[in-house]
Amino acid sequence: MELLKLDRPEACTIVERLNRFVVEVRVGGKLSLARITNTGRLRDYLVAGRVGYCLPNRGKTNYRLVAVEDLAGAALIDTDLQMKSFEAALRAGALRWAPCEIISRSPRVGSSRLDYLLRCRGTNKYVELKSAVLRDGDFAMYPDCPTLRGRRHISELIGLAEKGIKAMIVFVAALPGVRAFKPYREGDPEVSVLLGKAVELGVEVRAFSIHYDPDASVVVLDREELEVVI
Structure with a gap:
Protein backbone atom coordinates (compact mmCIF):
# COMPACT_ATOMS: atom_id res chain seq x y z
CA MET A 1 0.00 0.00 0.00
CA GLU A 2 1.35 3.43 -0.94
CA LEU A 3 1.39 5.89 1.95
CA LEU A 4 3.33 8.91 0.64
CA LYS A 5 4.52 10.25 -2.70
CA LEU A 6 7.80 12.18 -2.49
CA ASP A 7 8.24 15.34 -4.54
CA ARG A 8 11.40 15.73 -6.65
CA PRO A 9 13.67 13.16 -4.97
CA GLU A 10 17.21 12.93 -6.35
CA ALA A 11 19.63 10.04 -6.14
CA CYS A 12 22.84 10.90 -4.31
CA THR A 13 26.00 9.19 -3.13
CA ILE A 14 26.97 9.37 0.52
CA VAL A 15 30.46 10.73 1.16
CA GLU A 16 30.61 11.06 4.95
CA ARG A 17 28.66 12.13 8.00
CA LEU A 18 30.02 15.46 9.19
CA ASN A 19 28.07 15.75 12.44
CA ARG A 20 24.83 14.67 14.07
CA PHE A 21 22.69 16.59 11.62
CA VAL A 22 24.68 16.91 8.37
CA VAL A 23 25.97 14.46 5.77
CA GLU A 24 28.17 15.28 2.81
CA VAL A 25 26.71 13.83 -0.39
CA ARG A 26 27.44 13.91 -4.09
CA VAL A 27 24.50 14.91 -6.30
CA GLY A 28 24.94 15.02 -10.05
CA GLY A 29 28.71 14.88 -9.67
CA LYS A 30 28.84 17.84 -7.26
CA LEU A 31 29.53 17.76 -3.53
CA SER A 32 26.77 19.15 -1.36
CA LEU A 33 25.48 19.09 2.20
CA ALA A 34 22.36 17.23 3.26
CA ARG A 35 20.46 17.51 6.52
CA ILE A 36 19.39 14.38 8.39
CA THR A 37 16.55 14.30 10.90
CA ASN A 38 17.52 10.95 12.43
CA THR A 39 20.03 11.35 15.28
CA GLY A 40 20.80 7.63 15.53
CA ARG A 41 24.20 6.39 14.40
CA LEU A 42 22.74 4.74 11.28
CA ARG A 43 25.96 2.78 11.01
CA ASP A 44 24.64 0.46 8.31
CA TYR A 45 23.48 3.31 6.09
CA LEU A 46 25.70 6.36 6.39
CA VAL A 47 28.54 4.57 4.65
CA ALA A 48 30.74 6.13 1.98
CA GLY A 49 29.63 5.06 -1.48
CA ARG A 50 26.09 4.04 -0.55
CA VAL A 51 23.32 5.37 -2.75
CA GLY A 52 20.88 7.65 -0.97
CA TYR A 53 17.83 9.67 -1.90
CA CYS A 54 17.64 13.38 -1.19
CA LEU A 55 14.89 15.98 -1.25
CA PRO A 56 15.47 19.69 -1.92
CA ASN A 57 15.87 21.57 1.35
CA ARG A 58 15.54 25.18 2.41
CA GLY A 59 18.01 26.35 5.00
CA LYS A 60 21.69 25.79 5.68
CA THR A 61 21.85 22.69 3.46
CA ASN A 62 20.69 22.25 -0.12
CA TYR A 63 19.28 18.79 0.50
CA ARG A 64 17.69 16.52 3.07
CA LEU A 65 18.80 12.87 3.03
CA VAL A 66 15.64 10.81 3.53
CA ALA A 67 16.45 7.27 2.40
CA VAL A 68 19.37 4.93 1.71
CA GLU A 69 19.45 1.89 -0.58
CA ASP A 70 18.76 -1.44 1.12
CA LEU A 71 17.94 -4.79 -0.48
CA ALA A 72 15.52 -4.22 -3.37
CA GLY A 73 14.37 -0.83 -2.08
CA ALA A 74 15.57 1.69 0.45
CA ALA A 75 15.43 2.32 4.18
CA LEU A 76 13.47 5.45 5.06
CA ILE A 77 15.77 7.06 7.62
CA ASP A 78 13.95 10.40 7.82
Missing part, protein backbone atom coordinates in the same frame (compact mmCIF):
# COMPACT_ATOMS: atom_id res chain seq x y z
CA THR A 79 11.95 10.60 11.07
CA ASP A 80 9.65 13.34 9.77
CA LEU A 81 8.58 11.13 6.86
CA GLN A 82 8.21 8.18 9.21
CA MET A 83 5.72 10.22 11.25
CA LYS A 84 3.87 11.32 8.12
CA SER A 85 3.71 7.68 7.02
CA PHE A 86 2.21 6.69 10.37
CA GLU A 87 -0.38 9.44 10.07
CA ALA A 88 -1.22 8.41 6.50
CA ALA A 89 -1.68 4.81 7.63
CA LEU A 90 -3.98 5.97 10.45
CA ARG A 91 -6.11 8.03 8.08
CA ALA A 92 -6.40 5.12 5.66
CA GLY A 93 -7.37 2.69 8.42
CA ALA A 94 -4.43 0.52 7.39
CA LEU A 95 -3.31 -0.26 10.96
CA ARG A 96 -6.08 -2.44 12.34
CA TRP A 97 -4.55 -2.30 15.82
CA ALA A 98 -4.85 1.50 15.76
CA PRO A 99 -8.44 2.51 14.92
CA CYS A 100 -7.60 6.03 16.03
CA GLU A 101 -7.71 9.69 15.12
CA ILE A 102 -5.21 12.36 16.12
CA ILE A 103 -6.38 14.72 18.86
CA SER A 104 -3.10 16.60 19.24
CA ARG A 105 0.57 16.45 18.35
CA SER A 106 3.44 16.92 20.81
CA PRO A 107 1.34 16.68 23.99
CA ARG A 108 3.28 17.54 27.13
CA VAL A 109 3.64 14.71 29.64
CA GLY A 110 5.80 15.37 32.68
CA SER A 111 9.08 16.87 31.49
CA SER A 112 8.68 15.56 27.94
CA ARG A 113 6.66 16.06 24.81
CA LEU A 114 5.39 12.83 23.32
CA ASP A 115 4.40 12.49 19.68
CA TYR A 116 0.63 12.14 19.81
CA LEU A 117 -2.53 12.09 21.83
CA LEU A 118 -4.91 9.81 19.94
CA ARG A 119 -8.58 8.99 20.35
CA CYS A 120 -9.07 5.26 19.87
CA ARG A 121 -12.59 3.84 20.07
CA GLY A 122 -13.64 6.50 22.54
CA THR A 123 -10.51 6.31 24.69
CA ASN A 124 -7.60 8.74 24.79
CA LYS A 125 -4.16 7.22 24.30
CA TYR A 126 -0.70 8.80 24.48
CA VAL A 127 1.61 7.55 21.76
CA GLU A 128 5.34 7.81 21.11
CA LEU A 129 6.94 6.74 17.80
CA LYS A 130 10.51 5.43 17.60
CA SER A 131 12.59 4.86 14.49
CA ALA A 132 13.83 1.28 14.09
CA VAL A 133 16.31 1.30 11.21
CA LEU A 134 18.89 -1.19 12.44
CA ARG A 135 18.75 -4.67 10.93
CA ASP A 136 19.49 -8.10 12.34
CA GLY A 137 18.34 -10.52 9.66
CA ASP A 138 14.54 -10.37 9.61
CA PHE A 139 14.46 -8.14 12.69
CA ALA A 140 14.31 -4.37 12.87
CA MET A 141 15.88 -2.99 16.04
CA TYR A 142 16.03 0.11 18.25
CA PRO A 143 18.08 1.88 19.51
CA ASP A 144 21.38 1.80 17.65
CA CYS A 145 23.13 3.93 20.33
CA PRO A 146 22.54 5.16 23.91
CA THR A 147 19.49 7.41 24.06
CA LEU A 148 18.64 9.47 27.11
CA ARG A 149 15.63 10.88 25.28
CA GLY A 150 14.35 7.41 24.46
CA ARG A 151 14.68 6.31 28.08
CA ARG A 152 12.84 9.40 29.27
CA HIS A 153 9.97 8.88 26.84
CA ILE A 154 9.52 5.23 27.81
CA SER A 155 9.62 6.23 31.48
CA GLU A 156 6.90 8.82 30.86
CA LEU A 157 4.73 6.16 29.21
CA ILE A 158 5.30 3.85 32.18
CA GLY A 159 4.24 6.67 34.50
CA LEU A 160 1.02 7.12 32.53
CA ALA A 161 0.25 3.40 32.65
CA GLU A 162 0.79 3.35 36.41
CA LYS A 163 -1.93 6.02 36.68
CA GLY A 164 -4.33 3.99 34.56
CA ILE A 165 -3.88 6.17 31.47
CA LYS A 166 -3.61 4.41 28.11
CA ALA A 167 -0.13 4.59 26.58
CA MET A 168 1.53 3.07 23.52
CA ILE A 169 4.96 3.04 21.93
CA VAL A 170 5.12 2.34 18.19
CA PHE A 171 8.31 1.26 16.47
CA VAL A 172 8.51 2.27 12.82
CA ALA A 173 10.56 -0.45 11.15
CA ALA A 174 11.44 1.66 8.12
CA LEU A 175 13.47 -0.83 6.12
CA PRO A 176 12.50 -3.50 3.59
CA GLY A 177 12.30 -7.20 4.28
CA VAL A 178 11.75 -7.33 8.05
CA ARG A 179 9.22 -9.52 9.84
CA ALA A 180 9.67 -8.67 13.52
CA PHE A 181 11.02 -6.10 15.98
CA LYS A 182 13.27 -6.44 19.00
CA PRO A 183 15.23 -3.98 21.14
CA TYR A 184 18.96 -3.77 20.44
CA ARG A 185 20.39 -4.42 23.88
CA GLU A 186 23.93 -3.54 22.90
CA GLY A 187 22.71 -0.12 21.74
CA ASP A 188 21.26 0.80 25.13
CA PRO A 189 20.73 -1.94 27.73
CA GLU A 190 18.54 0.34 29.86
CA VAL A 191 16.05 0.78 27.03
CA SER A 192 15.56 -3.00 26.90
CA VAL A 193 14.92 -3.09 30.65
CA LEU A 194 12.46 -0.20 30.45
CA LEU A 195 10.58 -1.81 27.57
CA GLY A 196 10.19 -5.00 29.58
CA LYS A 197 8.84 -2.99 32.50
CA ALA A 198 6.53 -1.07 30.19
CA VAL A 199 4.98 -4.28 28.86
CA GLU A 200 4.48 -5.61 32.39
CA LEU A 201 2.67 -2.43 33.42
CA GLY A 202 0.35 -2.38 30.44
CA VAL A 203 2.00 -0.05 27.96
CA GLU A 204 1.02 -1.22 24.49
CA VAL A 205 4.06 -1.94 22.30
CA ARG A 206 3.51 -2.19 18.55
CA ALA A 207 5.59 -2.19 15.38
CA PHE A 208 4.87 -1.91 11.68
CA SER A 209 7.12 -1.86 8.62
CA ILE A 210 7.53 0.53 5.71
CA HIS A 211 10.19 1.23 3.11
CA TYR A 212 10.95 3.70 0.32
CA ASP A 213 10.50 2.55 -3.27
CA PRO A 214 12.93 4.67 -5.34
CA ASP A 215 11.48 3.55 -8.67
CA ALA A 216 8.04 4.96 -7.88
CA SER A 217 9.20 7.65 -5.41
CA VAL A 218 6.73 6.39 -2.81
CA VAL A 219 6.76 5.19 0.77
CA VAL A 220 5.16 1.75 0.97
CA LEU A 221 3.44 0.03 3.89
CA ASP A 222 4.86 -3.50 3.98
CA ARG A 223 3.42 -5.10 7.10
CA GLU A 224 0.74 -3.43 9.19
CA GLU A 225 1.96 -5.29 12.27
CA LEU A 226 5.23 -6.95 13.18
CA GLU A 227 5.84 -9.45 15.93
CA VAL A 228 7.39 -7.66 18.91
CA VAL A 229 9.99 -9.66 20.84
CA ILE A 230 10.95 -8.00 24.13
Whole structure:
Protein backbone atom coordinates (compact mmCIF):
# COMPACT_ATOMS: atom_id res chain seq x y z
CA MET A 1 0.00 0.00 0.00
CA GLU A 2 1.35 3.43 -0.94
CA LEU A 3 1.39 5.89 1.95
CA LEU A 4 3.33 8.91 0.64
CA LYS A 5 4.52 10.25 -2.70
CA LEU A 6 7.80 12.18 -2.49
CA ASP A 7 8.24 15.34 -4.54
CA ARG A 8 11.40 15.73 -6.65
CA PRO A 9 13.67 13.16 -4.97
CA GLU A 10 17.21 12.93 -6.35
CA ALA A 11 19.63 10.04 -6.14
CA CYS A 12 22.84 10.90 -4.31
CA THR A 13 26.00 9.19 -3.13
CA ILE A 14 26.97 9.37 0.52
CA VAL A 15 30.46 10.73 1.16
CA GLU A 16 30.61 11.06 4.95
CA ARG A 17 28.66 12.13 8.00
CA LEU A 18 30.02 15.46 9.19
CA ASN A 19 28.07 15.75 12.44
CA ARG A 20 24.83 14.67 14.07
CA PHE A 21 22.69 16.59 11.62
CA VAL A 22 24.68 16.91 8.37
CA VAL A 23 25.97 14.46 5.77
CA GLU A 24 28.17 15.28 2.81
CA VAL A 25 26.71 13.83 -0.39
CA ARG A 26 27.44 13.91 -4.09
CA VAL A 27 24.50 14.91 -6.30
CA GLY A 28 24.94 15.02 -10.05
CA GLY A 29 28.71 14.88 -9.67
CA LYS A 30 28.84 17.84 -7.26
CA LEU A 31 29.53 17.76 -3.53
CA SER A 32 26.77 19.15 -1.36
CA LEU A 33 25.48 19.09 2.20
CA ALA A 34 22.36 17.23 3.26
CA ARG A 35 20.46 17.51 6.52
CA ILE A 36 19.39 14.38 8.39
CA THR A 37 16.55 14.30 10.90
CA ASN A 38 17.52 10.95 12.43
CA THR A 39 20.03 11.35 15.28
CA GLY A 40 20.80 7.63 15.53
CA ARG A 41 24.20 6.39 14.40
CA LEU A 42 22.74 4.74 11.28
CA ARG A 43 25.96 2.78 11.01
CA ASP A 44 24.64 0.46 8.31
CA TYR A 45 23.48 3.31 6.09
CA LEU A 46 25.70 6.36 6.39
CA VAL A 47 28.54 4.57 4.65
CA ALA A 48 30.74 6.13 1.98
CA GLY A 49 29.63 5.06 -1.48
CA ARG A 50 26.09 4.04 -0.55
CA VAL A 51 23.32 5.37 -2.75
CA GLY A 52 20.88 7.65 -0.97
CA TYR A 53 17.83 9.67 -1.90
CA CYS A 54 17.64 13.38 -1.19
CA LEU A 55 14.89 15.98 -1.25
CA PRO A 56 15.47 19.69 -1.92
CA ASN A 57 15.87 21.57 1.35
CA ARG A 58 15.54 25.18 2.41
CA GLY A 59 18.01 26.35 5.00
CA LYS A 60 21.69 25.79 5.68
CA THR A 61 21.85 22.69 3.46
CA ASN A 62 20.69 22.25 -0.12
CA TYR A 63 19.28 18.79 0.50
CA ARG A 64 17.69 16.52 3.07
CA LEU A 65 18.80 12.87 3.03
CA VAL A 66 15.64 10.81 3.53
CA ALA A 67 16.45 7.27 2.40
CA VAL A 68 19.37 4.93 1.71
CA GLU A 69 19.45 1.89 -0.58
CA ASP A 70 18.76 -1.44 1.12
CA LEU A 71 17.94 -4.79 -0.48
CA ALA A 72 15.52 -4.22 -3.37
CA GLY A 73 14.37 -0.83 -2.08
CA ALA A 74 15.57 1.69 0.45
CA ALA A 75 15.43 2.32 4.18
CA LEU A 76 13.47 5.45 5.06
CA ILE A 77 15.77 7.06 7.62
CA ASP A 78 13.95 10.40 7.82
CA THR A 79 11.95 10.60 11.07
CA ASP A 80 9.65 13.34 9.77
CA LEU A 81 8.58 11.13 6.86
CA GLN A 82 8.21 8.18 9.21
CA MET A 83 5.72 10.22 11.25
CA LYS A 84 3.87 11.32 8.12
CA SER A 85 3.71 7.68 7.02
CA PHE A 86 2.21 6.69 10.37
CA GLU A 87 -0.38 9.44 10.07
CA ALA A 88 -1.22 8.41 6.50
CA ALA A 89 -1.68 4.81 7.63
CA LEU A 90 -3.98 5.97 10.45
CA ARG A 91 -6.11 8.03 8.08
CA ALA A 92 -6.40 5.12 5.66
CA GLY A 93 -7.37 2.69 8.42
CA ALA A 94 -4.43 0.52 7.39
CA LEU A 95 -3.31 -0.26 10.96
CA ARG A 96 -6.08 -2.44 12.34
CA TRP A 97 -4.55 -2.30 15.82
CA ALA A 98 -4.85 1.50 15.76
CA PRO A 99 -8.44 2.51 14.92
CA CYS A 100 -7.60 6.03 16.03
CA GLU A 101 -7.71 9.69 15.12
CA ILE A 102 -5.21 12.36 16.12
CA ILE A 103 -6.38 14.72 18.86
CA SER A 104 -3.10 16.60 19.24
CA ARG A 105 0.57 16.45 18.35
CA SER A 106 3.44 16.92 20.81
CA PRO A 107 1.34 16.68 23.99
CA ARG A 108 3.28 17.54 27.13
CA VAL A 109 3.64 14.71 29.64
CA GLY A 110 5.80 15.37 32.68
CA SER A 111 9.08 16.87 31.49
CA SER A 112 8.68 15.56 27.94
CA ARG A 113 6.66 16.06 24.81
CA LEU A 114 5.39 12.83 23.32
CA ASP A 115 4.40 12.49 19.68
CA TYR A 116 0.63 12.14 19.81
CA LEU A 117 -2.53 12.09 21.83
CA LEU A 118 -4.91 9.81 19.94
CA ARG A 119 -8.58 8.99 20.35
CA CYS A 120 -9.07 5.26 19.87
CA ARG A 121 -12.59 3.84 20.07
CA GLY A 122 -13.64 6.50 22.54
CA THR A 123 -10.51 6.31 24.69
CA ASN A 124 -7.60 8.74 24.79
CA LYS A 125 -4.16 7.22 24.30
CA TYR A 126 -0.70 8.80 24.48
CA VAL A 127 1.61 7.55 21.76
CA GLU A 128 5.34 7.81 21.11
CA LEU A 129 6.94 6.74 17.80
CA LYS A 130 10.51 5.43 17.60
CA SER A 131 12.59 4.86 14.49
CA ALA A 132 13.83 1.28 14.09
CA VAL A 133 16.31 1.30 11.21
CA LEU A 134 18.89 -1.19 12.44
CA ARG A 135 18.75 -4.67 10.93
CA ASP A 136 19.49 -8.10 12.34
CA GLY A 137 18.34 -10.52 9.66
CA ASP A 138 14.54 -10.37 9.61
CA PHE A 139 14.46 -8.14 12.69
CA ALA A 140 14.31 -4.37 12.87
CA MET A 141 15.88 -2.99 16.04
CA TYR A 142 16.03 0.11 18.25
CA PRO A 143 18.08 1.88 19.51
CA ASP A 144 21.38 1.80 17.65
CA CYS A 145 23.13 3.93 20.33
CA PRO A 146 22.54 5.16 23.91
CA THR A 147 19.49 7.41 24.06
CA LEU A 148 18.64 9.47 27.11
CA ARG A 149 15.63 10.88 25.28
CA GLY A 150 14.35 7.41 24.46
CA ARG A 151 14.68 6.31 28.08
CA ARG A 152 12.84 9.40 29.27
CA HIS A 153 9.97 8.88 26.84
CA ILE A 154 9.52 5.23 27.81
CA SER A 155 9.62 6.23 31.48
CA GLU A 156 6.90 8.82 30.86
CA LEU A 157 4.73 6.16 29.21
CA ILE A 158 5.30 3.85 32.18
CA GLY A 159 4.24 6.67 34.50
CA LEU A 160 1.02 7.12 32.53
CA ALA A 161 0.25 3.40 32.65
CA GLU A 162 0.79 3.35 36.41
CA LYS A 163 -1.93 6.02 36.68
CA GLY A 164 -4.33 3.99 34.56
CA ILE A 165 -3.88 6.17 31.47
CA LYS A 166 -3.61 4.41 28.11
CA ALA A 167 -0.13 4.59 26.58
CA MET A 168 1.53 3.07 23.52
CA ILE A 169 4.96 3.04 21.93
CA VAL A 170 5.12 2.34 18.19
CA PHE A 171 8.31 1.26 16.47
CA VAL A 172 8.51 2.27 12.82
CA ALA A 173 10.56 -0.45 11.15
CA ALA A 174 11.44 1.66 8.12
CA LEU A 175 13.47 -0.83 6.12
CA PRO A 176 12.50 -3.50 3.59
CA GLY A 177 12.30 -7.20 4.28
CA VAL A 178 11.75 -7.33 8.05
CA ARG A 179 9.22 -9.52 9.84
CA ALA A 180 9.67 -8.67 13.52
CA PHE A 181 11.02 -6.10 15.98
CA LYS A 182 13.27 -6.44 19.00
CA PRO A 183 15.23 -3.98 21.14
CA TYR A 184 18.96 -3.77 20.44
CA ARG A 185 20.39 -4.42 23.88
CA GLU A 186 23.93 -3.54 22.90
CA GLY A 187 22.71 -0.12 21.74
CA ASP A 188 21.26 0.80 25.13
CA PRO A 189 20.73 -1.94 27.73
CA GLU A 190 18.54 0.34 29.86
CA VAL A 191 16.05 0.78 27.03
CA SER A 192 15.56 -3.00 26.90
CA VAL A 193 14.92 -3.09 30.65
CA LEU A 194 12.46 -0.20 30.45
CA LEU A 195 10.58 -1.81 27.57
CA GLY A 196 10.19 -5.00 29.58
CA LYS A 197 8.84 -2.99 32.50
CA ALA A 198 6.53 -1.07 30.19
CA VAL A 199 4.98 -4.28 28.86
CA GLU A 200 4.48 -5.61 32.39
CA LEU A 201 2.67 -2.43 33.42
CA GLY A 202 0.35 -2.38 30.44
CA VAL A 203 2.00 -0.05 27.96
CA GLU A 204 1.02 -1.22 24.49
CA VAL A 205 4.06 -1.94 22.30
CA ARG A 206 3.51 -2.19 18.55
CA ALA A 207 5.59 -2.19 15.38
CA PHE A 208 4.87 -1.91 11.68
CA SER A 209 7.12 -1.86 8.62
CA ILE A 210 7.53 0.53 5.71
CA HIS A 211 10.19 1.23 3.11
CA TYR A 212 10.95 3.70 0.32
CA ASP A 213 10.50 2.55 -3.27
CA PRO A 214 12.93 4.67 -5.34
CA ASP A 215 11.48 3.55 -8.67
CA ALA A 216 8.04 4.96 -7.88
CA SER A 217 9.20 7.65 -5.41
CA VAL A 218 6.73 6.39 -2.81
CA VAL A 219 6.76 5.19 0.77
CA VAL A 220 5.16 1.75 0.97
CA LEU A 221 3.44 0.03 3.89
CA ASP A 222 4.86 -3.50 3.98
CA ARG A 223 3.42 -5.10 7.10
CA GLU A 224 0.74 -3.43 9.19
CA GLU A 225 1.96 -5.29 12.27
CA LEU A 226 5.23 -6.95 13.18
CA GLU A 227 5.84 -9.45 15.93
CA VAL A 228 7.39 -7.66 18.91
CA VAL A 229 9.99 -9.66 20.84
CA ILE A 230 10.95 -8.00 24.13
